[in-house]
Amino acid sequence: MKEIIRIGRDLIEAGEDFVVAKVIDTVGSAPRKKGAWLIMTREGKPYGTVGGGKLEAIVEDLCRETFTTKKSGSHDFSLTPADRQGIDMRCGGDAKVSIDYVDHLNPQNFEDELESEATAYIFGAGHVGKEVAKILNYIDFSTVILDDRPEFANRDRFPDVDKIVILDNFQTAFRDVQTDSDSYIIIVTRGHSGDYDVLKQALSQKSAYIGMIGSRKKKATIYKQLLADGFSETDLEKVHAPIGLRIAAETPEEIAISIAAEIIQVKESL
Template identity: 60%
Template sequence: MQKLIRVGRDLIENGEDFVLAKVVETVGSTPRKRNAWMLMDKNKNFYGTVGGGKLEAEVQKHCEKVLLSKESDVYDFSLTPLEKQGIDMQCGGNASVSIEYIDHQQTKNFGCEWRGNQKACIFGGGHVGKEVEKVLSYIGFNTIILDDREEFANRERFPMAPQVRLLKDFYSAFDEISCNEDTYLVIVTRGHSWDYEVLKAALKQPSAYIGMIGSKEKNRTIFEKLLQEGFSQKDLDRVHAPIGLSIGAETPEEIAISIAGEIIKVRAGYEE
């Protein structure tokens, strides 16, 4: 994703138009899910992927047509065999792909505008938060760092994050951010009490994912307290805690990878 954004910015700076293909909706089994991107420049060079195979080949053909016509459109693909009126794939699902003509004179702030709607709010800018921001940014999330310590919420520490918020305290963590079904909440503050306060507020927000760092015992204590305060077990079932995939991660970098892996799994709708 980061490479694709850099390519787009370079093309805009060089005065070149291009085409952006983006998966906007999927049903059933598909190689990539919503917000998978592919970019084609005027020389028909491609960057990124919408899934590979026959789907990618068909999308590339449409990209070439849009580059010539300059008319954006949305195309629907049935990923089934030819005898089922599909594009000769065995996935069995359906994918809708938006193919947009990008005029270099009409697009500003390409990275922010086209990065996608998925937002990752990282509560805590410590060692783990710093590494999580790097990995989630790399896989296409708009990242927001929130911390109440100036030394952990600044541009020097997070030079590439779209937003860095210095909070008065974590009681006000959600005062200046909005959440929706494409928001991913990562709770990695410096202590149990702040994790609890952020989680309590997070459970009142719409989100695609809530993850909280900590041991099973610590999380059990927090969950019991939340149940006593009126939250339901269904509410708590939304929370991934301990956060991240169970891969034996120990260092901040390893923990960040385990968190990113779990988020990728949720975003893809993958169930074992």
């Protein structure tokens, strides 16, 4: 996704119009899920994919036609071979694909889409935070590192993240952070108190995901404190703790993989 966004922005800066195709909904076993993008240049060169096979070929033809009509719209595809109206793809299912013409002089429809990009807020710039940022950046999340230690939260350690925030302390972790329904909050600070402070604030923020690192004993201790603070069991049910899928992860790299896998699972279920 980040590469597709970069290509779109480069085309706008170069004064070139282009067409964006995006999977906006799927049912059943579609090859690509909601959020898959394809950009086509005026020369007919595609970047990205909406699923491959016959679906992609049809979408690419529609993109080429859009350069002539300059009209945006959505198209429904049945991918079930048995369906007479289908396009004979063995995966089955249905897909809705939007196709938008982007005028480089007025690229508002493209810029609006960028604002809804999934963002991972990683609280903690230690070993686990460093590895989580690498993986989530690789799988096209916008990544933000937040820590109160400049010697850890810096560009030498995090050259590829989108943003680094140096906090005064974890008690005011969200003071300069505006989360939304596409936000993924990952709590991996250096200690129990930092994790508690961030989680206490995170429970009052909009988000798609909240995960906190630690043992089950640590979770029980922090949850007991949060219940005493006035939070309910229902509030705590939305937290993934201990964070990550259970894959017997031990090293920071393995833990990061388990966290990324859990986030992918949550993201695809929304």
